[in-house]
Amino acid sequence: MTDPATLATLAIALVTTGLVLVTGGVVLATMGLVAATFWQGRLTRTALDLSIRPLLADPRPDPDAPPDVVLFGAPGRQSLKVEVGMLWMRQDGTQISLPFRNVGAGVAVIMRATTEPLIDGSVYVSRKFVPVGEHVRVNISRAGPPVSKAKVGFWWAMEPFAVLIHYTDSSGGQPLVSRADFKQYATQGPFVETISIFREGGEKPFVIGRSSM
Helix, strand or coil: CCCHHHHHHHHHHHHHHHHHHHHHHHHHHHHHHHHHHHHHHHHHHHHHHHHHCCCEECCCCCCCCCCEEEEECCCCCEEEEECCCCCEECCCCCEEEEEEEECCCCCEEEEEEEEECCCCEEEEECCCEECCCCEEEEEEEECCCCHHHCCCCCHHHCCCEEEEEEEECCCCCCCEEEEEEEEEECCEEEEEEEEEEEECCCCCCCEEEECCC
């Protein structure tokens, strides 16, 4: 006959095992809730980011709108009027005005504009904030061509040349770069071939499209 103390010990062991299993179930359920909350938070954050993400891309010409007043810095300080959404440039590449249109879902806050390769001159942006559907211009003014290339015409576009505009969303949490790459062919003068959009510091664009300029 089984000793009462042994039975009591077995009962306690069974109860303890049951408590361990229940506790384990509670832990697993808690972990499941934490994971679900985490992913829900990620989804909410992603949805919020998408709802305010700006995207500076190919502009839309608007001949009926008042023209842009384009200002160039040194060298060759000058102001002129250019049709909205249209690329403007001098043949020798000393002055270029390139528009970008915000096709995203939120305001673009402009940080700066640069070129590749870097130029000897100035690079201005026409505005600091770009609402959805509106555009910003990058105005480039630089020294003339070297003597060896002075008679070549569009000498500057025969080598790789790109204009980059750096910006972020209204929260400052989504730094982006839009890059316009110029090309030239034997039968066609300089034009913007593609506009690519990168995350700041990223090597591969997440958006790339042919330009109409």
